[in-house]
Amino acid sequence: MQVELKTRILPAGAAAVAAAARCLGAGGLVAFPTETVYGLGADAASSAAIARLYRAKGRPAFNPLIAHVGELATARRIARFDAVAMALAERFWPGPLTLVLPKTEDCAVAELATAGLDTVAIRVPAHPLARDILRAFGGPVVAPSANLSGHVSPTVAAHVQGDLSGRIDLIIDGGAVAIGVESTIVGCFEVPVLLRPGGVTRAEIERVLGRALAQPPEDAVGESARPLAPGMLASHYAPRTPVRLDAAAIAPGEALLAFGPATIPGVDAATAVMNLSPRSDLHQAAANLFGYLRALDTTGARTIAVMPIPRDGLGEAINDRLRRAAAGRERT
Numbered sequence: 343m344q345v346e347l348k349t350r351i352l353p354a355g356a357a358a359v360a361a362a363a364r365c366l367g368a369g370g371l372v373a374f375p376t377e378t379v380y381g382l383g384a385d386a387a388s389s390a391a392i393a394r395l396y397r398a399k400g401r402p403a404f405n406p407l408i409a410h411v412g413e414l415a416t417a418r419r420i421a422r423f424d425a426v427a428m429a430l431a432e433r434f435w436p437g438p439l440t441l442v443l444p445k446t447e448d449c450a451v452a453e454l455a456t457a458g459l460d461t462v463a464i465r466v467p468a469h470p471l472a473r474d475i476l477r478a479f480g481g482p483v484v485a486p487s488a489n490l491s492g493h494v495s496p497t498v499a500a501h502v503q504g505d506l507s508g509r510i511d512l513i514i515d516g517g518a519v520a521i522g523v524e525s526t527i528v529g530c531f532e533v534p535v536l537l538r539p540g541g542v543t544r545a546e547i548e549r550v551l552g553r554a555l556a557q558p559p560e561d562a563v564g565e566s567a568r569p570l571a572p573g574m575l576a577s578h579y580a581p582r583t584p585v586r587l588d589a590a591a592i593a594p595g596e597a598l599l600a601f602g603p604a605t606i607p608g609v610d611a612a613t614a615v616m617n618l619s620p621r622s623d624l625h626q627a628a629a630n631l632f633g634y635l636r637a638l639d640t641t642g643a644r645t646i647a648v649m650p651i652p653r654d655g656l657g658e659a660i661n662d663r664l665r666r667a668a669a670g671r672e673r674t
């Protein structure tokens with residue numbers, strides 16, 4: 343039987359940072375903002391805390407977690423950095439980039455968090471509150487997005503509360519996040535592979551690498567294969583309402599997720615309309631994406647129709663999340 347926890351919510355500040363560090367140290371689960379989305383933190387060295395985390399999210403244990411650390415020096419105790427990894431870390435950390443690297447011999451991250459792989463995903467977040475919590479706690483903290491598994495990632499504390507209240511110990515409310523889509527994940531294998539598009543654009547990374555990022559093999563993103571980026575399951579990031587992409591017109595009973603200044607036929611019959619960015623700004627669209635999907639999900643529309651969004655820059659991550667939102671309904 344799952345015993346309902348009392349989930350405390352604290353506003354950002356010194357008291358919240360101290361409470362978060364204490365709670366993590368006691369094996370607790372703490373949601374806190376990062377610059378990308380809210381994360382659900384647990385002590386990366388504690389199998390018991392990590393087991394609780396998988397249970398709280400309803401996440402399959404074959405889907406490994408990202409270890410968050412305060413600085414590169416700590417990351418180097420967990421994973422082996424080659425020249426490419428060093429170049430990326432130095433350019434983009436702290437920031438919305440996750441590197442998948444070979445574990446060190448004495449990697450402090452529990453096996454359960456890496457799903458038995460010999461690699462570990464690491465990032466140094468840029469959000470001041472996340473950094474304060476990592477510094478106060480002192481060790482690596484695993485932190486998946488603080489949503490129920492398969493659901494849309496949270497960009498404000500209320501989203502976390504809606505999904506996880508009663509299942510976690512503490513939520514630190516730091517307001518809305520700045521970026522709104524998750525970190526970019528790069529696998530530092532023989533050739534660097536883009537495992538998940540995200541807050542750092544492909545072009546920015548390729549400029550540092552001086553070469554193109556490789557794509558993961560097609561079957562890495564299927565439901566059946568053991569994926570290279572195990573979280574790249576087709577139906578991640580899904581609202582409950584079906585999502586229809588590249589809408590050129592709206593049918594009665596549909597809600598519209600718009601982009602840009604243009605209108606489309608049928609919009610007057612839409613049950614609700616939200617515009618990700620009337621001025622066609624992809625940063626603004628990314629910041630609004632998950633919140634608007636959650637809002638439209640509660641309007642009773644039979645479908646959320648989404649207007650086409652450019653694929654360049656942050657548009658690659660936005661289109662990736664929308665494609666997953668539109669994929670099958672199985673919860674992963």
Ligand code: TXA
Nearest residue numbers: 378381406407461462463486487524525570571572573
């Ligand atoms: O922006 C972010 O990255 C947020 C914030 C909280 O930091 N976190 C996040 O975590 O998005 P999560 O658990 O929702 O997504 C982590 C992804 C999953 O797709 C997982 O499969 C992948 O990272 N991953 C973790 N370890 C991996 C590994 N060793 N090899 C390949 N993929 C890995």
Ligand code: MG
Nearest residue numbers: 486487488495
């Ligand atoms: Mg997630």
